[in-house]
Amino acid sequence: MNIIKKLLSKLVSAFGLLVTTIFVFLPIIWLSLTAFKKAKDAYSTSLFFKPTFQNYIDIFSEPNTFSQLLTNSVIVALLTILIAIPVATLAAYALSRFHYRVKNLLLIWLLSTQFIPPVVIVIPYFVLFRTLHLMDTRIALVLMNLSFVLPFATWMIKGFVDGLSITLEEAAFVEGCSFMQVITKITIPLAMPGIITTAIFTLIQSWNEYLFALILTRKDAITMTVGLNSLVTDRGVIWEQMSAAGIIIMIPIFIFSFLVRKHFTQGLTLGAVK
Amino acid sequence: MNSVIYRGPKKWIILAPALIILVAMTIYPIFNVLIVSFQDWNLLKSPEPSGLIGFDNYTRAFQDPDFWNSVGVTLIFTIMSVSLSIIIAIAIALQLYPKGIYRTILKACLIFPYAISPALKGYTWRFMLNPHYGIIDKILGTLIPSLQDVVLLGTKSGALFWLAYTEIWGWAPFIALVFIGALDMIHPDVFAAAKIDGVNKYQMLRFVKIPLILPVLLMVTLLKTIFSVKVFDQILTLTNGGPGQSTEAINFFIYKNGFKFFEMGYASAQSVLLILFMIVFAGVYIKTVMKGDSNA
The missing domain is CATH 1.10.3720.10 (MetI-like)
Structure with missing residues (x-):
């Protein structure tokens, strides 16, 4: 009984940490991923894409x-x-x-x-x-x-x-x-x-x-x-x-x-x- | 505090540069705004004010439904962002207060959302809330099917909520850090003693932890209130005041009158009203800070 209780409380706190992590990081991670996506990948929520530096080249060049x-x-x-x-x-x-x-x-x-x-x-x-x-x-x-x-x-x-x-x-x-x-x-x-x-x-x-x-x-x-x-x-x-x-x-x-x-x-x- | 009485003009000479800049950058604008607030002045019509009109700009504000709308938006935004920031901050603080490697790393990262430029925060969330390719829109649509076809920033209350949420995202982790700092100051024996007395987790929070960090909690609430009333950057980048005028908080409203319609007199009168409102909060804050300072 005690072991189950302990396990449960461990699980709850692990879940809490996960939620906190997502809360804090999701926007930062999402922005960072998008920065390395090609235009067509940026307008989808896909996590798998071929990273590119093109966006950085683009913003530093005309127009x-x-x-x-x-x-x-x-x-x-x-x-x-x-x-x-x-x-x-x-x-x-x-x-x-x-x-x-x-x-x-x-x-x-x-x-x-x-x-x-x-x-x-x-x-x-x-x-x-x-x-x-x-x-x-x-x-x-x-x-x-x-x-x-x-x-x-x-x-x-x-x-x-x-x-x-x-x-x-x-x-x-x-x-x-x-x-x-x-x-x-x-x-x-x-x-x-x-x-x-x-x-x-x-x-x-x-x-x-x-x-x-x-x-x-x-x-x-x-x-x-x-x-x-x-x-x-x-x-x-x-x-x-x-x-x-x-x-x-x-x-x-x-x-x-x-x-x-x-x-x-x-x-x-x-x-x-x- | 150790202070020494040096005589002579030197003590004023080294203070002078700061005083000159501060007079120019804080006292002068406030007096100028006060004077302009009694004048009829549209910058598009004339480069100079076109005469005193007494309290007309003020009566105009009091009769302007858009002005009251901005007051209401500011109030709702402030109440929402302050209360939720504090509650989420307490939750985060309780999560991260115990020791551990992962928690230590996470704690070090809590400053990041706060440190990001508010203008960029606004754009980041605008991207994530987009109905076609926004990640938050996708996640919420999957978790809560009834939200699938809702444009999150499309409704008046939705836009205001997400504006507040953007602010909460920046502030809650930072406030949590403040709370963790306050909890760390309390001797662990206090919690141990409470445990021996048989309090449960809820009682520990309600009767031990929160009362002990109460001074810090009140201070942060006050500070967050002041910063919420000042909100501007992310309104422009997240919603641009819309839909309709549903996210036009007071600073945005003054900006619109002053720098879109160039109604300098009217914008100045609103500024004076805003400053009068801020003085109340700033007064309480300064009193508390100065008291702490002289004790140090």
């Missing part, structure tokens, strides 16, 4: 423009990091170490920016960029990305700096280090793992960004995510190419999010959950 889209995505993401991380690191250090009378207000401001719907921020900038002839430029996208990336990065790096002991910094001051020397020679190296983690989150966020690029680009500055729209044609969606483009969007994100998986729950809940 598709995915090489340009990929370049745009990479440049926008890198520029966003290059501006956001140094600025955020300095601000995070200041907010962690110094006393300000309005500090709480500044921290509330940082947090509340995460709840502003992007569509609200883009309305005035759409008008402004039109007047300044910055429509359809990468720099416009970088600026817009800063609206949510910079407060997020500042908050995260502040968390890491808070965790560092202050005694080393104080000793350096006593030894006669200047203010910037303390930051660059002591705090930043010690906080480096946290800064890199934050940079990766920043990269993921601007890589996946869709709404700003949708509204502010037309042709030259379109990014990968918005470029997917170009595969929706009058004759329907070209799913095998959509999947191939999807793989190219997905793979870097998988690698990067795997690298920061230990900080994932903490990072994306702004430290509300540790």
